[in-house]
Amino acid sequence: MTTDYRFLKACNSEPVDTTPVWMMRQAGRFLPEYRAVRSKVSFLEMCHTPALCTEVTLQPIDILGVDAAILFSDILVIIEPMGMKLDFNPSPVFEDPIKTQADADALRVIKPEEDVPYVMETIKMLRRELVSRNVPLIGFSGAPFTLVSYMVEGGTSKNFMKLKNMMWGAPQLYRSLMEKVTECVILYLKAQVEAGAQALQIFDTWGGILSPADYLNYVLPYTMRVIKAVQTPGVPVINFVGNSQGIMPLVAQAGGDVIGVDWRIDIAEARRQVGKGKAVQGNLDPLALLAPIPEIDKKVKEIIVAAGDTGHVFNLGHGIVPETPVDHVKALVESVHRHGESHRVK
């Protein structure tokens, strides 16, 4: 049945009956069922418990009817076993961010099966659960640059001053840190494929904070190395960079079978800049899910027509927000499948 998954076919730019859809943060706070699970444990406990991760991963499949499941976890779980204490309050905090070469040297390279066994266990449980649902499973990792940004800033940041200061002012330290994190990301994603992930998404949430010249110099080589190293026949890689509308050709150059597209660029223009031979994924404004349903339907149609028939996975341009009404998300899925079918060249 694997080759019959609408989502995987679209990733490989093969013909499909209609446009597949999933949403970043589809297992998230907008779902009452997610909040019910989450209310019993801390966020990190939840990430560490395969049964709970499996439960919330399946919720959007059963409730919304999306075409792919994405492993529930957090991009930062691999940083803890590297040697940095992680807290959520509720946004992620590293109390002791990386400042010196000694800090970077003290980090260890992870062994995914030993250090994050709960992720591998979740993937195995999910594959068993997903057979009857006939939906494929996406594994994921943060891109090296986004992970390093948290490790250097100590959390989320407004203008990434510490990170940029290191990048330009202490490039050797920056690069040694990027090297080590790149190695960990490769091991982590390979272990996910080994455990059963059928596609991989690389989240470079903060890759869009740099000028194109800086992205090319300080980010692209590491993302490219990850994508080359994890390439596995039949397992497409989705390369998503947030706020990437000014660097689309470079994101495509970094690699991936599918290029994630932010909502702040026209998806037809994004596809033109990405070039032939790759699929695109996106790109509804996540806030548009708060708009009246007819407005959502209109926007879905515009995106589907602009993206074209093949090689398009419908998604948001960024994660779904907690305030989103569930019935609007259901309406979105229905809209995508309806317009995806009716606007297809027969």
Next chain:
Amino acid sequence: MTTDYRFLKACNSEPVDTTPVWMMRQAGRFLPEYRAVRSKVSFLEMCHTPALCTEVTLQPIDILGVDAAILFSDILVIIEPMGMKLDFNPSPVFEDPIKTQADADALRVIKPEEDVPYVMETIKMLRRELVSRNVPLIGFSGAPFTLVSYMVEGGTSKNFMKLKNMMWGAPQLYRSLMEKVTECVILYLKAQVEAGAQALQIFDTWGGILSPADYLNYVLPYTMRVIKAVQTPGVPVINFVGNSQGIMPLVAQAGGDVIGVDWRIDIAEARRQVGKGKAVQGNLDPLALLAPIPEIDKKVKEIIVAAGDTGHVFNLGHGIVPETPVDHVKALVESVHRHGESHRVK
């Protein structure tokens, strides 16, 4: 002497001896001389006092040697006389944001000479002071969309949920508010030209939060109306939209003699998307001013070579940050003038 200003010539895409440079927030907290003035009064008091506004406007001219002065003020000062109480703590706050049609209807259209006389007085004082310095004066306003975003959100926002909800969910209310603010912006900018402003910049700080389709529908018509209405021979208009790298052709379509360019796009690519007949302004990452001076010099050279000889005003891609070392800014100005001269086709 007016026609001899390097800055105005570059705005009009005329030949210049070297690339002119000024910086958004060049009169700002990174200057000890600014902090000295600011320490004696509140931010709003400062905005309301022509002598102080004049003093801080002149500081970067005298200290840094930039090629243009920009009126010191805040984009929100015109919203107070429209009928909304404004505070800074330190970011701007409207305690009673616009929620209903009645709220919007209660706003009055300003009479700039009566309602913000201190701005007009500052411009007149500055023109007298700038004669001996041989530097032209830029006036400015927030774009209608950015002003309305503050009026609806009540301050700065992470994801502009209230604004987008109004735009999509109550479009008539949104449009009536945009109409009224557009009218005020036009009157305000015309009064600035009357008082002596020699160029105008429109700051659409938040114009880049929307998809291209939404920008076209909900923002472009209002910016376009402003630019058409304030057109004055010899007074170029600079249209700056933050995070606009995915909507450059639409920003150019909205109008302006000069298009502001964010740092997250290559300036040569931006110019290609803007099209012929317009100048570009930008586009160094403001954080790059924290980098070592040789790194700044390298980035300046790359931008100058990419932007080309004519129709380029050097600037940052966003406002200068308070942590910026003053000697780095002086080095930037020197770099721009040096590379601007040496890379020019003779």
